[in-house]
Amino acid sequence: MSATAGPAGNGFAMPRPGAGRAQGDGSPREPAGDSEGSPPEPLSPGETVELGEEQQAQRLSVMLDEFDREFVGLAPVKARVREIAALLLIDRLRQRYGLTSSRPSLHMCFTGSPGTGKTTVAMHMGEMLRELGYLRKGQLVSVTRDDLVGQYVGHTAPKTKEVLKRAMGGVLLIDEAYYLYRPENERDYGQEAIEILLQFMEAHREDLVVILAGYADRMDVFFRSNPGMASRVAHHIDFPDFSLDELMQIAGLMLDREQYQLTGPARSAFAEYVGLRMTQPRFANARSIRNAIDRMRLRQARRLVAAGGTIGRDSLIEISETDVRASRVFGDQSPGATGQPSAAESHQSRQPL
């Protein structure tokens, strides 16, 4: 926040009402503001820079480590994020030596199944690009077709432009972008939205990062019918489905955050549950895990209330095996289910539950 206001504000430091709020906002992030606001001092051709120090100065390594820790799996995504971060770092250094460094285009396309973390990564992407000095604000504006496409003639352009303006300085995430283009209806206003989008993506490359998200196969069709869009999106990142192991890790993180705990048997039952759920239709990776946890909490609450009597902190935290086993997922094949826990247990030992 203080980044853009900072340099201009230096000359005119005037006491004024309401300034307290703005300062309160800016002061905690003073180091970040400094590294973005003040232009880095130029270097002569003979000088050398310690890369590690430079990374630390921008809190780059801290951020990337945090990113690695917070996201389970997603190896291709992490690799690409590190590449982008490295490129921006090198670009900054090149600038200091007086070398040309054109702003790379960072429009991205995230493809992957539901619940693989596309939106969450997009949100972090905004913050990270702000820290790297690529974006000024880094806010995420998440939209779908409804937010961009109007209902009658002349409605689409202002609507799309307003959304784009709100996203300026940050990231615009268009979820299920392929719905913008409806080939079956040639009078569809989606095409108009796409054209405005393209125009903004080109003209405001330094103000805005557009991220398109959706399922891989349908995104392919979308790009094939909109070649202009395909060529303007530089980074195509595929989000792989999570493995059972990763899903359990995610569940562990979620439960930690909610301050719940699975008992030992409940843990193995849950691993079994996830294994079964993965094979079922409409499995939405991490989102399904979240829903499962929510339902377990419901069942736990019902069990506690039904039992009555006195209650302690531990019983409020603990989710028991019965809470897990009551799920409908087990309904189909209850007899064969008992053979698995030992295998599941070996997964468990590694998890930060």
Added chain:
Amino acid sequence: MRITQGTFSYLPDLTDDEIAAQIQYAVDQGWAIAVEFTDDPHPRNFLWEMWGLPMFGIADAAAGMHEVRACRDSYPEHYIRVNAYDASLGRQTTALSFIVNRPAEEPGFRLDRQEGSDRRIRYSLQAYAAQRPGGMRYGRNENHNGAGHAGPASG
């Protein structure tokens, strides 16, 4: 004659970077940015035409600058100003307003004195530019047909 209306009007014209910094300040205060234009320079003319809707909920000055530039492209010889509206309860008014574009030549005003009864005098300001119909008051095109004076042709 240089029109002075709104904040900063006694300073040299703001550069685009300075305008962006001012807009950013307004956005950071939570004010809504609006771009307006007019070709009637009278000081009491405060209802200018709106260039699009006010921008609520933008985070970055680039969005405001985009509209300022678009308005300039369409009306290079008009006055264009940026208003920042503070919607907070108890204020609900324009918090900041400054001119970001002005015609290359501003011919200024004529002062009319009207004699009334008892040696009273009424004064009125006439903008030379406003003697021509709206939309053709400033700029090179008009100078060709009007040759400086508005003349009788304006009706």
